[in-house]
Amino acid sequence: MSFPWAKHYQPTSEFGKYMDSRLPLPRFIYGALGAGYPTPKNLNYFYNFGVLAGVALVIQIITGVVLGMHYAANTGIAFDSVEHIMRDVNSGWMIRYMHAVGASFFFAVVYVHIFRGLYYGSYKPPREVLWLLGLVIFLLMMATAFMGYVLVWGQMSFWGATVITNLFSAVPIVGEAIHTWLLGGFAPDNATLNRFFSLHYLLPFIIFGVIILHVWALHIPGSNNPTGVDVKGPQDTVPFHPYYTAKDFFGLGVYLTLFSVFVFFLPNALGEVDNYVPANPLSTPTHIVPEWYLLPFYAILKAFTTDFLLVKAKLWGVIAMLAAIVLLFFLPWLDTSPVRSNRYRPLNRIFFWIFVADCLVLGYCGGQLAVEPWVRIGQLAAAYYFAHFLIIIPLIARFEKTLPLPNSISESVLAKYGKPPASGSAGTLGGTAPQPAE
Amino acid sequence: MIRLGALGVGLLFVITLLWGVIQPREAVAPDPVKALHKHPQEIEWTTNGVFGKFDRKQMQRGFQVYKEICSACHSIHRVAFRDLAALGFSAPEIKAIAAGYDIATIDDKTGEPTTRKGLPADKFPLIYPNEIAARAAQNGALPPDLSLITKAREDGPNYVHSLITGYADAPANWKVPDGLYYNPYFRSLNVAMPPPLAADDQITYVDGTKATKDQMARDVATFLTWTAEPKLEARKETGVAAIAFLLILTALGYLSYRKVWADVKRKPAAV
Known part of the structure; x- marks a missing residue:
């Protein structure tokens, strides 16, 4: 369940030993959140x-x-x-x-x-x-x-x-x-x-x-x-x-x-x-809006304004709002790139930030009354939302040229902190330069 | 296969949305209400800011404005007489204020409906027994209960102040229906409430303050800030203490974090 070098729980007190052979709850906590759970250091x-x-x-x-x-x-x-x-x-x-x-x-x-x-x-x-x-x-x-x-x-x-x-x-x-x-x-x-x-x-x-x-x-x-x-x-x-x-x-x-x-x-x-x-x-408010955290999904719901392919606009909206969440369940199989982190995915990184901006735009449109230009902007933003996950991400995964990965976490950490300090470069670490002793 | 399906579904949604985008829009005439509507004037309230507090004297004056003017139509049904202690009224004063109101009850001998004098534990009674009675008496309009009004309107206290001092003559292009009054701060511009503050010195303040229209509006807005948020002072005081405590705790947490990580973070330099 964990890495082989994980430390193991050693009960120190008599009571600890007593409990460990009956209900090893401390052992469980130790392994899950304690010193027995090795975690990447970066x-x-x-x-x-x-x-x-x-x-x-x-x-x-x-x-x-x-x-x-x-x-x-x-x-x-x-x-x-x-x-x-x-x-x-x-x-x-x-x-x-x-x-x-x-x-x-x-x-x-x-x-x-x-x-x-x-x-x-x-x-x-x-x-x-x-x-x-x-x-x-x-x-x-x-x-x-x-x-x-x-x-x-x-x-x-x-x-x-x-x-x-x-x-x-x-x-x-x-x-x-x-x-x-x-x-x-x-x-x-x-x-x-x-x-x-x-x-x-x-x-x-x-x-x-x-x-x-x-x-x-x-x-x-x-x-x-x-x-x-x-x-x-x-x-x-x-x-x-x-x-x-x-x-x-x-x-x-x-x-x-x-x-x-x-x-x-x-x-x-x-x-x-x-x-x-x-x-x-008996009295409808002029503007019905959900709480801010649901606004992007509300915007997707509202983005469908015309009947299309024999499906009513309202049903399109409901299906799309549901799909906006359901498609996230498929993401691990839509993004087939072997590289995980966007640090090494220059193209995907750009689209990630476009997607973040898109969600903010959707949230803003979700809070507006159904007037132009917000309806059109909402529709375009909703279109991007679906295009991002269902079209762009699978394509990027296929064609993107990723950057070389570091050989290990510690190598990347070392690179971040600079090479071992040669003479004269110690000051780049800021504040770690030893002060002259009295 | 999943990716092919996704492509299809994605294109379907995108095409449907783009189809919606290219649909022609009906020309919408600019909303005349929007052009005439004004945002409330910004006032420096004593309750503003991190250390904001109620001015007891001002709240008492505001209560007087409410009692002598607003309470003709508006209730403050969520406020109890005992709550008035927060305005600086003493127990006998509160008893006297409560006794000035009739509270519905039943006769404890016959069980017939009757009234008794108010007690400090009672809430301010409703002005009208129900919405229908209110509308019947008010030419179809419903005067809202004011207990929560400063939280139930955008920019509450400023709104109250601007609304009751902001009546004006309607511009030539704006038609005000009979029985309504033009007020650029009201959402629909036509408000059923007649201007409540007709002139300076409409009431005589107990504490001798000159009762200008602006003063009365400020005082009653402060009073209604209190009815909506009676725990405002306790909230801000608790907040200052809580944040002071948390900042110290967080600073200690940061130092512990630096200390715990010192060996890991310094390793590259020591190599």
């Missing part, structure tokens, strides 16, 4: 985001469980109970803002995590299953976040739920039946709110379960690294503890500081003002 800060995503989920679960103690999933009082939390529950405002901002931060962290995986080719063999499990987590997150947003039962909750559940009615023949079955009625109402609460409470624990599989799948081949080159020997790795526990602790500090800035000073900056108006089925 991981950069982008590799902090996996741990951060895990912490973000734990924050959501803890704050969510407390909110659940005070929240009432009933259309008559749901909005009031949220305001009760904000006004009368001790520190309720903090718990709720942490949960609301936490959802945004969870997605932000996961997006960085995904793009890091795309850049360094972490989805390529032998980590395909790891990638697939990550996408399952992403899908579950989107469902959970959507249902959580509905629970507030503000205007945007209600109308967001109306728009999104309406998508199912685009399915030919059985669409209406599925729509009614999912909602428990013809429009979002108490039955909908109740099942959304139930599922919103359930799904995070399923996410937690899939994360365990995700981390398990990670530990079989071990982490990828910025060179994308396989670990060749002990000189390429450091034990996870204390090296990466220390680095992750620092990263966590930065994350929590930024998180606090939003929770305490900009708690509503990422939300919609309309959701402070109680849900009113």
